[in-house]
Amino acid sequence: VVGAFSETAYARPQKPTRPPAVLGLTAVWEDGAVRLYWTDMQPYDAALNGYHVLRRTGHAKFARLTDSLLPARQNRFTDTTTIPDDGYEYAVQAWDIFGAAGDTSAIVTVAVKRPVPAAPAGLRAHATSSGIELSWDEPFGPAVTGYRVYRYERGREPSRIASPKPGTTDYTDNDVTHGRLYFYYMTSVGEGGTESGPSAEVGIRR
Numbered sequence: 656v657v658g659a660f661s662e663t664a665y666a667r668p669q670k671p672t673r674p675p676a677v678l679g680l681t682a683v684w685e686d687g688a689v690r691l692y693w694t695d696m697q698p699y700d701a702a703l704n705g706y707h708v709l710r711r712t713g714h715a716k717f718a719r720l721t722d723s724l725l726p727a728r729q730n731r732f733t734d735t736t737t738i739p740d741d742g743y744e745y746a747v748q749a750w751d752i753f754g755a756a757g758d759t760s761a762i763v764t765v766a767v768k769r770p771v772p773a774a775p776a777g778l779r780a781h782a783t784s785s786g787i788e789l790s791w792d793e794p795f796g797p798a799v800t801g802y803r804v805y806r807y808e809r810g811r812e813p814s815r816i817a818s819p820k821p822g823t824t825d826y827t828d829n830d831v832t833h834g835r836l837y838f839y840y841m842t843s844v845g846e847g848g849t850e851s852g853p854s855a856e857v858g859i860r861r
Contacts, residue, residue, distance in 0.1 A: 667753070671755060672702065672751050672753050672755045673755055673757055674696070674700050674702070674703060674749040674750060674751045674755060674756065674757035675696060675699045675700055675749065675757055676749070676757050676758040676759065676760055677693050677694065677696055677706065677747040677748065677749050677757070677759075677760035678693065678694040678696070678760065679692075679693050679694035680692070680693040680745070680746070680747055680760040680761060680763050681693070681763060682745055682763040682764075682765045683765075684765050684766070684767055684768065687735070687770065688733050688734060688735045688737070689733070689734040689737055689743065689745070689765050689767065690731070690732075690733050690734075691708065691731060691732045691733070691734065691745055691747070691763075692730065692731050693706075693730050693731075693747050693760065694730065695728075695730045696727075696730075696749050697727055697728065700749070700751060702751040702752045702753065703727045703749060703750075703751055703752075704724060704727055704750050704751050704752045705724030705725050705726055705727050705729075705749075705750055706724060706725045706727070706729070706730075706747050706748065706749055706750070707719050707720075707721070707724060707725070707747070707748045707750065707756075708720045708721065708725065708732045708734075708745065708746075708747055709745065709746045709747070709748060709759065710734065710743055710744065710745050711743070711744050712741055712742065712743055712744070713742075717744075717746060717759075720732070720734060720736075724750055732747075737767045738767065739767055739768060739769040739770075739846075739847060740767065740768070740769060740847065741767050742764060742765070742766050742767070743764070743765050743767060744762050744763070744764050744765075745762065745763050745764075745765065746759040746760050746761070746762050746763075747759070747760045748760070769845065769846055769847040769849045770796075770797035770845060770846070770849070771797065771845060771849045771850070771851055772794060772796055772797045772798070772799045772843040772844070772845040772849070772851050773794035773795060773796045773797075773843060773851055774794060774841065774842055774843055774851040774852055774853060774854040775791040775792065775793070775794055775802060775841045775842075775843055775854045776791065776792040776794060776854070776855075777791055777792040777855075778790075778791045778839065778840065778841055778854045778855055778856075778857050779791070779857065780839060780857040780858075780859040781859075782859060782860070782861055783827070785827060785829055786827050786828050786829040786830070786831050786861070787827065787828045787831055787837060787839075787859055787861060788825065788826075788827045788828075789804065789825065789826045789827070789828065789839055789841075789857075790824055790825040791824055791825075791841060791854070792824065793822075793824060794843055794851075797845050797846075798845060798846060799821050799843045799844065799845060800821055800844050800845060800846060801818055801819065801820055801821055801843075801844040802818065802819040802820075802821075802823065802841055802842065802843055802844065803815050803817070803818055803841065803842045803844060803850070804816050804817040804818070804819065804826055804828075804839065804841050805839065805840050805841065805842070805853070806828065806837055806838065806839050807837075807838050808835065808836065808837060808838070809836065809838070813838075813840070816828060816830070818844075831861045832861060833861050834860065834861065835860065835861055836858060836859070836860045837858065837859060837860075837861065838856055838857070838858045839856065839857050839858075839859075840853045840854050840855070840856045840857075841853070841854045842854065
């Protein structure tokens with residue numbers, strides 16, 4: 656006759672544990688944030704408890720981006736605390752349920768750039784008694800802090816002739832000569848002086 660089972664007892668050897676280093680770390684600058692992705696390490700260590708994401712700039716030491724561990728099931732993280740024009744290095748470190756940390760992952764570097772606004776849309780030109788009047792539609796997307804108007808004649812280099820303020824949708828070029836053909840295009844200026852690509856070009860004879 657076999658009796659009932661006793662209470663279950665368990666013990667862990669005192670040998671230190673060491674989670675595996677995180678694999679496959681990648682970083683992408685997208686929509687104003689740095690998005691990090693890495694390999695799910697749960698299949699490599701059943702005792703995995705979670706991750707710490709580490710970041711540094713320049714020659715500073717790595718610092719944790721969160722006080723608590725990310726869950727073991729989570730293999731992505733979005734950093735929204737970056738500052739434009741800075742370069743960042745990231746690494747991820749795995750921790751197990753026994754409080755042991757693995758080696759940090761390979762380091763990835765991300766350059767955080769200021770958002771570039773879209774070029775003005777629908778550029779139009781109309782000859783008037785005082786000059787050539789330009790009008791355009793405000794672009795969508797990142798904030799615009801101003802515009803730049805460029806003009807050239809065939810065979811010559813374009814030159815900037817005006818810098819309209821944000822919220823402006825028209826400009827009149829009074830420095831023109833009757834009978835000459837002029838070509839115009841525009842750009843938008845964003846924060847930090849970033850400049851969009853050129854708008855569609857228009858040509859008109861005064």
